[in-house]
Amino acid sequence: MLFWYTVAVLLSLAIFSFLWKDNPLYKFAEHLFVGTMVGYTIVMVFSQIIMRKIVDPITLAVHNHQYLNLISLIIATLIGLLYLSRFSQKAQWVSRYPISITVGFWSGYAIVTSFKTNILTQVRGTVVDDMGAPLLNGELLGDFIKSPSWSSLDLAVSGPLLVFGVIVVLIYFFFSIKNENPMVRFANKPALLYLMLGFGASFGYTFMGRISLFIGRMNFIFNEWWPLLKQTIGG
Amino acid sequence: MKKILFLALVVLVSLSFAAAVKAEEERPLYGCELNLYDTPNDDGISVELEFMPLSSPDEVPQYGIDLYVDGVFMNTLTVVNAQALFIYTVPTDKRGAEVRAEVFAYDAEGTRQGPVQVEKAISTAQWYYSDRIGAFIWSMLFIGLIMILIGKAKKGQDIFIRRIAGLEAIDDAVGRATEMGRPVFYIPGTSIIDDIATLASLNILRPVAQQVATYETPFSVPIKDPVVLTVAQDIVKEAYMAAGRADLHDEGMVYLASVGQFDYAAAVNGAMVREKPATVFLLGMFWAESLMLAETANTVGAIQIAGTDATSQLPFFIAACDYTLIGEELYAASAYMSREPLLLGTLKAQDMIKGAVIFAMLLSLVFMLFGIDSVMNFFFQ
C-alpha cells in the first residue's frame, strides 16, 4: 500500500516539476504516462470491443443460428479491417471507405440532434424560462414600478437583458453582411460587451475549481500519504 | 402529453383525496387508478404502466397487478399501498403485442379481491419522434436553402464574407515561423472524428499545411484519436503535393502523441518545450487541456491561433491566445479560406437560417407578451 502511494506521490511531484522547467523527471513521467495510457487503451479496446462487440456476439450468433446478425457483424469487422490497408503503400486509399462511413454517419446523426439541442431548445429557453413564464414580462415591470426595489428591478430587467444579449450576439456573428450595415453596427458594441462580460465571468468562475484541484492533490500528499508513511515507519 | 395529463389527474385526485380525508367521507373500497398506454417514441417493444392506489393503506395494504402479454401470463407486480404513484415499463419484446393488466387488491386479512380494474394496451412502433419533427423540418429547410444558394454561387454570383481577424493572421503566423526557423504546430482539437468541430478543424488543416509547405517550414501535427490521425495524414500529404513540395513531406509529421486527455496534454507540452514552435494552432474541440496547451505555447514564445466551439473553453483561449476564432467562426473558416463558391453558398444559407431563427424568436417573444404560446410551440417545438 505504502509502495503504491509513494509511487503516486513521486509521479505527481515529477509532473509538478514541469512548472519550473522541462527536466528528466518530467520527461520520465510524461513518457510513462503515454505508455500506460496507450497500453490501457489497447486492453480496453480488446476487452470492451474486440471481445464484447465482435467475438462474443459472433459466437452467440453462430450458436443461436442468427445469421442476419452474424452477417452484420462480419461486414462491420471487414470494413474495420480496411483501415489496415494503410500499412501497404499501394492499397492505402481503401482506408477511405471506413473513414467516409464513419464521417458520413456521424454527420447525418448530428444534423437533427444539434438543431434540437443547440438551437431549438436554446431559443425556447430565451422565450420562456424553465417554468414556462415568458422572459419578456410586462407584469414584472409593473411590479417594479409599483414597488421599486433591487430585487424587483432584477426580476423586471433580467429577462429583457438576456433576450437582448442573445440577439446581439447572434447578429454579431453574421458573416455575409457588411460591417457598415446599420443593424450590424448597432449590435457590434453591445455584443462585445456581453461576450467579454461572459468570458471574464466564466474565467473567474472556473478559477475556483482549478485551485480546488491543486488543493485536492496537496491534501492527498500531506493528509493521506504522509500519515501513512509516518505510521509505517513508526511501527 | 398523456403523461402530463395523467400527472395533472394525479394531482387532482390527490387534492380531492386530501379533501376526502378531511371530511372523513367514504373512500372507494379497493379503489385505484390504472393507466396503461403504448410507450411513446419507441420501436414498439414495451408499454407503460402507471398505477395510483386510492384506498386507505389500512383497508388495502397491498395491491397485485397481473400482467398478460398476448393472453399469456407474464408476472405479478406487487405494489405496497404507499398512496404514491407507481410506474413500470412492461417489456413485450415484440411489436403489436397486446398487454393486459389486472389489478387485485389485498385486504387487511391478505385475501385477494378482484380484479378491481382491467386495462389493455397494444405496443406499437412510432414512425417519427414527436419531439424531433420540428428540428427535422428546420433541417430540411436548411438543406433546401443550401441547394438554392449553391446553385446561385455556381452561376458566379458574388457572395460577400466579412473579415475574420484570426484567419487573416494565419499567413503572418506561418511566415513568422519561417523567419525564426522554428516549427509550426497544428493541434486539431482533442476530440474524436464524430465531433463536427474536429472536421471543421481538419478543413482548415489543408490550407495551413499547404502554406507551411510553400514556406518550407518544419511542421508537426500531434494527434489524440487514431481515426483523426488517418484523416490528417492524408490531408497533410495531399496538401504538400498540391504545394508541389512532396519532397518535404515526411510521414512522421502527423503522429499520434497519446490517446487520453491529460497524457496527450503532457506529451504535447513536452514536445512544445523541446521543439520550441514559433506558431501553434489550437483549432477544434478542447476540454480542460485547452489552457495547458495555450499557456505552454506562450511560455515557449509561440504565437497561438486558437478556435473552438466549446463555450466553456473559450474564455481561456480569449485570455491566453493571440487570436481566437469564436464558436461559429471556426465553422466558417473553411469557406473563408478556400473561397470556393459551393462553401460560400452554404455560409450564406447559414446566415439566412439564422435570420429566420431570430425572426421566429422575436415573433414568439411578442406573442408571449400577450400570453400566446402557440407561435413558440409552432417554431420551437
Place this chain on the structure above:
Amino acid sequence: MKTPWYEKIASVDKKILYVIMFVVVMIPLLAKWTYNPDVMDEVQDIYDEVEEIYAYNLANPDAPMGILFSFDYGPSTSAELDPMMMSVLRHAFLRKIPVVTWVAFVDSIDLGKRITNFIAKEYGAVYGEDFVFMGYPYPMTAAVVAFGSDVRKFLVKDFYGNVSTDLPLLNKIYNYKSIGLIVTVSGTSMPRFWVTYANTLYGKKIATGTTAVSAADFYPFLQTKQMIGMMGGLRGAAEYEKLVYELETELIGTDTEMYMQSVYKQNTVQKWDTKVFTPGYTEEELREHISTRMTARTGMASQAAAHFFVIFLIILANLGYFFKRRAENKR
C-alpha cells in the same frame, strides 16, 4: 541602464508567479488555518431541514423520518464533494436520524461505503439499526421509483448481503413516506434526475451538493423550490462544515477526540459488526477523523488566499501597465 520597475512587472518570469502561488496555497493548508465563511441561505436551508427532521423524530419516536444520501460522484471530484457528504452525514448521525446511503455509479461503491462507515464510526452508529448502505442499485430509475412503494421489494439485499426485511431500519424506513430529505452530492447532472423523479413525482425535498463549476446550472431549481438547498463547491462545503462544527461543540464539547474514544469504552463492543468497521481507533485514525472535520475550511483558506493573490497580481500588472504607458506618452 536600470530597467524601471514597471518594465520588470510587465515581464516577470512565470516561475516566480508559480512559486509564490505554491507558497500561498500551501501555508494555510499546512498551518491548518480555517476560513469561516458567512453561511448563505441555500446552505442554511439544508441545515434547518435536517434540524426539522430531528424535531419531528423527537415528537414521533415510533415512526421516525430518515434521510436518503445518494453518492452521485466519483473519485475525480471527491476533493470538493467529500467534505460536503461528510458534514451532512455527521449532522444526521449527531441527531440520530436514520440514514440510508447508496451510490449512483459503479466507480463510487468503494467511496460510498468508506465514507458512510467512516462517519458512522465516529458516533457509534449500529449498522442495520441506525444506518444502512444499499450499494449500487441498478437501474437507478427503478430504485428511485421503488421507494414510492417499498424499496425492500426492489433491493432485496443490502450491500453486505443482509436480507432487507431483516434490517430493523429498513422495516421503519422503506418508502418515501418516511424519507424526510434526499441528499444528492454530485459532480454531474444527477441532481436534475432527482428533481424529475423524486421531487416532481413524489414531492420529496431535495438537497444538493455540487462542484463549484456546476453550481450555476442548479440555481434555477432553487428559485423554483424544486431543491430546498444547495452547497456549491468547497465554499458550500465549508459553510456546512462550520454549522456542524458549531452544533458538535454545543452537543459534545470541544474535545471530539475524547468523545469518539468514549463511544467504544463500554463492554458492548460486540454490538458493532466488524464487517462494517472495527470499534476503537489507532492514533493515526483519530487524527484523520479530526482533520476531516476541517478539510473544507482549511481548503477554503487556501482557496481564498489564492484568489486574493491573483487579484493582487492583476492589480499589480495593471499598475505596471499604467505607468509604462504614461512613461511612453511622455517620451
Place this chain on the structure above:
Amino acid sequence: MKRTLPLALAFIFGLIGIAVQIVPALKGFLNTMLDWMAIIGSFALALGVSSLTRHHMTKIRRKHKDMFFSYVTFVTMLFMMIIGLIGYFQPESLYQRLFGNMYNYVRVPLDASMFALLAFFITSAAYRAFRARTWLATVLLVAGVVVMMGRVAFGPFMIFNDITAWLMKVPTTAAMRGLTIGIGLGIVATSIKIVLGIERSYLGGGE
C-alpha cells in the same frame, strides 16, 4: 472507386444517420449502427499504435538524446498490455490486481496532477491577459476580478457574491446561449456539407 465511392458511402450513411434520429422504429437498428461504429473505429487503434511506435522508433534510430524515454514508453506500453490481457483471461489473478494498481496509482495520480497544473496556468494567464488595454479588455478584467472576489467573499464583501450570481445569470447566459445557437448552425451546416459531398477535405482534400 477512389473518390466517388467514398462520397457515395458518406451520403448513404449520412441519410442513415438522419433516419435513426427521427424514426423511433429504427431504435434496434440504431444500436446495430452504434456497434458498427465502435467495431470499425477499434481497428484504427492499430494505426495509432503504429504511428506512435514509428514516432519513438525514429527517435531511437536517430540516437536522439531523449531516446531513453522512448524506451520508457515502449516498456510501459507493453507491460500494461501484457498484464492487462493476461488479467482479462485470468480474472482475480495477480496480473489483474497489478493492472488495477497501475491504473489507480500511476494513471490516476498522473491524470490528477496534470489537471492540477491548471491552477498555475490559470494564474499566469490571468496575470498576462487581465490588463486594461482597451475598453473590451477592461470589461473582461472587471468581470473576472469581481467573480473571483465573489467566490470567496465574506462579511461586507458579500455584495460581490450577489454581483457574481447576476453576472452568471444574465450576461454570461446570454453570451453563451448566443454562441451556442450560432455553433449549432455551424455544426448543422458542416454536417450537411459533408453528407451532400460539398465538403470533402476529410478525404485528403484535393480533386
